Amino acid sequence: MPELSNKTCPEEELDGQALVWNQILSITDSLVLKCAIRLQIFDAIHRHGSAISLPSLAASLPTPCLRPTILLRLLRYLSHIRLINITNDEHPSFSLTPSSSAFLVTTSKQSLASFITIFLDEDFLAAFHALDVCVSGGEGEGSAFEMVTGETVFGQAARDPVLSHKFNEGMAESARITAAAMVEGAEKVFEGLRTMVDVGGGMGTVARVIRRRFPGIRILVLDLAHVVDGLVGSDGVEFVAGDMFVEVPQGDAVLLVRILHDWSDEKSLDILQKCKEAINPESGKLIIVDIIIDDDKDHELHHARVASDIMMMAYGGKERTEKEWRSLLLRAGFTRCNITRIKALQHVIEAWI
Ligand SMILES: C[S@@+](CC[C@H](N)C(=O)[O-])C[C@H]1O[C@@H](n2cnc3c(N)ncnc32)[C@H](O)[C@@H]1O
Structure with a gap:
């Protein structure tokens, strides 16, 4: 032996x-x-x-x-x-x-408890068990969530009011952290604007934080009917039901907070086209607030940024590197961009035609 x-x-x-x-x-x-x-x-x-x-x-x-x-x-x-x-x-x-x-x-202003409840929910986590199926491919370019449930998160939320409420709460909660970091770390981005359209602005959390800090801006929050129906505008924030793939209302600037990371490049180009049509080509600008995965690999949030890309693979969408953002914006017809780092997972990317 x-x-x-x-x-x-x-x-x-x-x-x-x-x-x-x-x-x-x-x-x-x-x-x-x-x-x-x-x-x-x-x-x-x-x-x-x-x-x-x-x-x-x-x-x-x-x-x-x-x-x-x-x-x-x-x-x-x-x-x-x-x-x-x-x-x-x-x-x-x-x-x-x-x-x-x-x-x-849960009572903290920066609480992420609802976000945790929705995104670590059993039905959502089921998508993580299908990542291999998602990687191997198959029909279309759907997320693992779509492969498991047969529909997108937004599609399911549109017909399930309980899910919709939980999703919007989770989003609103995490938006508070992002919005506070935006007005603190990127205030120049919003200075001088008179009208801004917050595309896919959910329950208006980001809009209200910006408006409180910049009372001169009138903000129109565009989102799907099941999200904004019943929400009452006030203090310079108004809600409009619509589809960003069809039309985006006019404004000095169009804001996209955590929107493009929900979509493939092709779908994002469709959204960006509608945003371009909504701003003045001479003076208007686009403001994207989303993760740049490869920015500052020593940053405290670097792991969370990289891991978010896998979460988007599971639930639908993708995070992008700086090179991918620049290339997407160029393809969409935006010739200049400027990146501002804020104390949040996301970055602020301004883009001009
Ligand atoms: C990830 S959430 C971001 C919400 C908000 N911007 C934030 O950061 O908290 C994406 C938002 O896009 C909205 N949305 C999805 N498809 C849309 C469409 N076709 N037109 C307008 N809004 C849409 C969803 O309802 C949701 O509120």
Whole structure:
């Protein structure tokens, strides 16, 4: 019988092993996060107002926890991924970290809880299980979501009011973070504008933040009828139901926040054509707010930007490199562009005809 070798694992082999184990188990991060949001752990700790003991936390969850030892394991993992602080004593207590306090408590202005609820939903995650089918191809250029469900996310939202509401809430929530970064880091982009059309502007979250900072701009939010019907305009923000593939209303500028990343290059060119028709060729401009995947590989958000491209592969659309953005804009007939970096996943790209 061969003897078992006692040889130690070379350093690079251990690194390789760690890399693969970490990737296999990295799904844990997203799903533990979703679990904690569902159990409302961050909200319960926030409501308590100070570090909370395990029995108090277990009792204060909306669905009281009957298995505190399992809750403790979950909290230990949340601490490992730096979303919870745990005191290191015999009877530990738990508190929020700056990240969970800002982004995971539902009442926080920057909360991403609804975004997590919709995009880590079982039906959405099913698309991730079909990435291989999506890569192999087949009919058309559909997303994995389309291959699994037979329709696009927007198509499904149009006929399912519950999904539509959840989707729009998730979008509005994450839009608050983007919009705040836009008016803080790219204010020059909006200076001097009198009218702007926010194409695919959803429930008007971005429009309202811009309007508050620039009260001189009148903003028209264009979105599909099922999104804007019933929304009431006020304070210089108006809603119009329409289809950006058919017509975009006129304005000094056309704003596209997280729109082109939902579409293939060919569809994006159709949208850009309608945007071009809506602005003055001499003085008008296009303002795109979307991810540039390859900008600053050392940036804190670089991994999230690259991973977003895979999320778009699953749910529909694509993120683009700077070269791809420049080429798309040139093909659409925009001859000049300027990129402004803001403190968000997305960048602000201005383009002129
Ligand atoms: C990813 S969301 C972005 C929403 C918003 N701009 C934001 O950043 O929060 C895409 C938006 O495009 C809208 N949309 C999809 N197809 C559209 C169409 N054909 N015409 C107008 N809006 C459309 C959707 O309803 C949705 O509100």
